[in-house]
Amino acid sequence: MVKKQYKVAILGATGAVGTRMIQQLAASTIPVSEVHLLASARSAGKTMTFKGESVTVEEAKPESFDGIDLVLASAGGSVSGRLLPEAVKRGAVCVDNTSFFRMNDQVPLVVPEVNEKDLAWHHGIIANPNCSTIQMVMALEPVRQKYGLNRIVVSTYQAAGGAGQSAIDEMNAEAQADLNGEEFTPQILPVKGDQKHYPLAFNLLPQIDVFEDEGYTHEEWKMIHETKKIMLGDKNSPDIKVTATCVRVPVPVGHGESVWFEVGTDQRPTVAQLHEVMADFPGLVVQDDPSQQLYPQPKTAEGRRETFVGRVRRDLETPGAYNLWVVADNLLKGAAWNSVQIAERLVADDLVRVPEHNAELFL
Amino acid sequence: MVKKQYKVAILGATGAVGTRMIQQLAASTIPVSEVHLLASARSAGKTMTFKGESVTVEEAKPESFDGIDLVLASAGGSVSGRLLPEAVKRGAVCVDNTSFFRMNDQVPLVVPEVNEKDLAWHHGIIANPNCSTIQMVMALEPVRQKYGLNRIVVSTYQAAGGAGQSAIDEMNAEAQADLNGEEFTPQILPVKGDQKHYPLAFNLLPQIDVFEDEGYTHEEWKMIHETKKIMLGDKNSPDIKVTATCVRVPVPVGHGESVWFEVGTDQRPTVAQLHEVMADFPGLVVQDDPSQQLYPQPKTAEGRRETFVGRVRRDLETPGAYNLWVVADNLLKGAAWNSVQIAERLVADDLVRVPEHNAELFL
The missing domain is CATH 3.30.360.10 (Dihydrodipicolinate Reductase; domain 2)
Known part of the structure; x- marks a missing residue:
């Protein structure tokens, strides 16, 4: 069996958490075939580095998530609220570091060492808790x-x-x-x-x-x-x-x-x-x-x-x-690392998939 | 009746609290006839200002307290432990900002707004509590x-x-x-x-x-x-x-x-x-x-x-x-001002005197 490779998008890639998500993802156990760095129009065109390769930052739009398997998001609550449902609709599983979905009953809120079990019932979005x-x-x-x-x-x-x-x-x-x-x-x-x-x-x-x-x-x-x-x-x-x-x-x-x-x-x-x-x-x-x-x-x-x-x-x-x-x-255990750690567990437990009936749950 | 004037010594006058004790004393209601600024031998000879007048810092010794009415002390616990009993023996009432005497049952520990009443039973030393x-x-x-x-x-x-x-x-x-x-x-x-x-x-x-x-x-x-x-x-x-x-x-x-x-x-x-x-x-x-x-x-x-x-x-x-x-x-309510405030209350309540039988209590 060929080991699955994942196409990952980082939303808010240029921020304090986003830059650390890039580093933590590079150092993770996740087999990444493609990385897409998404940010606001203001940052589009900037180049960043992932595993020694230069990657151009793209403006985040709904279509940015076409073909993406995994999203790591840290671009602010309103951006997550607007774009993550679009990502889920396109079949991507999202780990969201903002507070937007944390209290949503359809969204697990996960610190892997504490409640990894809650990943099993995700519907496409998993929330990363507040750092504190x-x-x-x-x-x-x-x-x-x-x-x-x-x-x-x-x-x-x-x-x-x-x-x-x-x-x-x-x-x-x-x-x-x-x-x-x-x-x-x-x-x-x-x-x-x-x-x-x-x-x-x-x-x-x-x-x-x-x-x-x-x-x-x-x-x-x-x-x-x-x-x-x-x-x-x-x-x-x-x-x-x-x-x-x-x-x-x-x-x-x-x-x-x-x-x-x-x-x-x-x-x-x-x-x-x-x-x-x-x-x-x-x-x-x-x-x-x-x-x-x-x-x-x-x-x-x-x-x-x-x-x-x-x-x-x-x-x-x-x-x-x-x-x-x-x-x-x-910025690491409180944000970027905990998010990448959630993604690692999703990959290890083969949970990087959105059940079809949930595709419109967050729209 | 002539309003009484007080001879005041500040022990530890060159420190962060001592310099503020000088300022707070100058701005207080206490009628000061003389101020003596006491510190370690290292600071002796330095000049400081009290109410616009230049005052030379003296090395603190037991004899420094001869003729002094009131002492404000903030030169460290061991200095207070050694010198304040000498001051009391010489008839001076001491307000001590160190922790040395705070838990002594013979020493009131006073925040004037809270327990001014405890000043009435002092035996020559009143402790200023810890800032926090x-x-x-x-x-x-x-x-x-x-x-x-x-x-x-x-x-x-x-x-x-x-x-x-x-x-x-x-x-x-x-x-x-x-x-x-x-x-x-x-x-x-x-x-x-x-x-x-x-x-x-x-x-x-x-x-x-x-x-x-x-x-x-x-x-x-x-x-x-x-x-x-x-x-x-x-x-x-x-x-x-x-x-x-x-x-x-x-x-x-x-x-x-x-x-x-x-x-x-x-x-x-x-x-x-x-x-x-x-x-x-x-x-x-x-x-x-x-x-x-x-x-x-x-x-x-x-x-x-x-x-x-x-x-x-x-x-x-x-x-x-x-x-x-x-x-x-x-450094003010937590130290210098609370000490000067205690001294103001001692003056107002005519408590700037050491009962004769207590002179050796702290030796």
């Missing part, structure tokens, strides 16, 4: 599997790169202006389309994405509902209580998260027992030795596919509650 | 007074300046090297006296102060025990459960804190009701309007004496639990 959600469920899933999870209280320390390369560029320019004692007028952060913009360099911005109901930002809502959908299969499940505060910090790449959680059983695991289940979990690396000042940091996580967990401690006054600190490269 | 503790109790005390407090889970975003001016300088030099694509070898952060040093610029360091028991850092222990001593008068009180994760972030001045808390009664205050008690609390400013993207930021809190609170939200799944975000200038 992915690394948190990576750290907590081994705990949940062994000891259950009753409650999560998370505070995030999110890197500029989560808002794209332009946000990193703005932060760096701001930092340089600040060091020079010069003025700088931010135009992107905290949210490009929002009314006001604030400096991130040497500052903290407790707003990621737009504000929604009850004073929570969209990012905070995502962490609450996506966590439940990934871990429990139900975005509104009361079985794990989740609350979140999301803060942008002046770091280019690599999100940190301070997580307080309560286990769901009467068992009271020791820190050593938590380390053990975490160390056994694929893709999760325990970096936790206070005597050696070993703990996860964005600078040491950048460029790595793994998720790093440390500072695991018992809450000294609440039996069954614990604190931890988790860091991952938000 | 001060701003948290400022935000939560109005809630506690009206609705009680059952539990606090706090994650901090602490500025480099908490580790002194040299830490700010190191972070800035690192940031410049990073922007230039050059190497930089950190020698101060996360903790000057610890074994390893890591870059803070464009990074996150989940270690503040040295590691102690149970995997908690000394900073985290401080937040747990100081909060209870300030709010309840007992550092080991079980009446408020506190757990903390402290993280250094690449910001020069201004700590942020994400706080999840449960009220202690069956009342379920609305966000508007919490805003109301917070807005009425002296020194606390509510900056909380998502529709205007109004929330506390280090850049807008720097140089201000107030504590700023925002992002107040109900925990949507746990009745009686809430999230908030609080920012203050850690």
Whole structure:
């Protein structure tokens, strides 16, 4: 039997996540016969490199997906909402890194180490969760599997790169202006389309994405509902209580998260027992030795596919509650690598096909 | 009656906090007849300015406190431990910004808006709490007074300046090297006296102060025990459960804190009701309007004496639990201003005197 080769399209190929999707795809186990790099009209004609070969960026249109087997998308929610149904209609299976389809009941939301099983019921689109959600469920899933999870209280320390390369560029320019004692007028952060913009360099911005109901930002809502959908299969499940505060910090790449959680059983695991289940979990690396000042940091996580967990401690006054600190490269495990990893599993499980009756499901 | 004038000594006058103590003292209501600026032998002879007058820095020695009424100290714990008992012996009342005496049962630990009453029983030394503790109790005390407090889970975003001016300088030099694509070898952060040093610029360091028991850092222990001593008068009180994760972030001045808390009664205050008690609390400013993207930021809190609170939200799944975000200038309300504010209250309440029988209490 001839090993199947895949024609892959990367939608949003020129962005911070898209460029990393190209690299991660090149380094993946997926046999790629053709790669198509799609972007907005503005980027069309630019050349990029895939496995040493020059590839010209094309403007993304519905017809761009003719003959494509697999799509990796990270060009923004509205682009995915418009174009991915066209790709599915043409028979392509799409891994979407935007939030557009994440809460759609017809769309699996997948972190492969946690819920690869959900790939089996896809209808043409698989959603890649939000970066901050992915690394948190990576750290907590081994705990949940062994000891259950009753409650999560998370505070995030999110890197500029989560808002794209332009946000990193703005932060760096701001930092340089600040060091020079010069003025700088931010135009992107905290949210490009929002009314006001604030400096991130040497500052903290407790707003990621737009504000929604009850004073929570969209990012905070995502962490609450996506966590439940990934871990429990139900975005509104009361079985794990989740609350979140999301803060942008002046770091280019690599999100940190301070997580307080309560286990769901009467068992009271020791820190050593938590380390053990975490160390056994694929893709999760325990970096936790206070005597050696070993703990996860964005600078040491950048460029790595793994998720790093440390500072695991018992809450000294609440039996069954614990604190931890988790860091991952938000553009890799939080986005490009998790998407390519989903695609690898789809290929390995022979799931790169759209059932015919689903072709119009998302139109 | 002639208004009393005070002879004031500032111990550690050349540091990040000491220089701000000079400014805050100059801008205070305290009638100062003489100011003595004390520091290590290395800084002796340097001249600084107080209310437009040039003052020569002297080397701090026991005899430096002869004739002094009030001492403001911020030269490190071991210096306070050695010299403040000498000052008390000589009749001076000391406001100490180090952690040396904070847990001493003979020493009030005071945030004036919260527990000014504890000044009445001082024995010559009053401790200024840890910067991260001060701003948290400022935000939560109005809630506690009206609705009680059952539990606090706090994650901090602490500025480099908490580790002194040299830490700010190191972070800035690192940031410049990073922007230039050059190497930089950190020698101060996360903790000057610890074994390893890591870059803070464009990074996150989940270690503040040295590691102690149970995997908690000394900073985290401080937040747990100081909060209870300030709010309840007992550092080991079980009446408020506190757990903390402290993280250094690449910001020069201004700590942020994400706080999840449960009220202690069956009342379920609305966000508007919490805003109301917070807005009425002296020194606390509510900056909380998502529709205007109004929330506390280090850049807008720097140089201000107030504590700023925002992002107040109900925990949507746990009745009686809430999230908030609080920012203050850690070198002012967190240190220099809170110390001078304590001194102002001591003066106003005629408490600038050491009871004779206490003169040797701390020796």
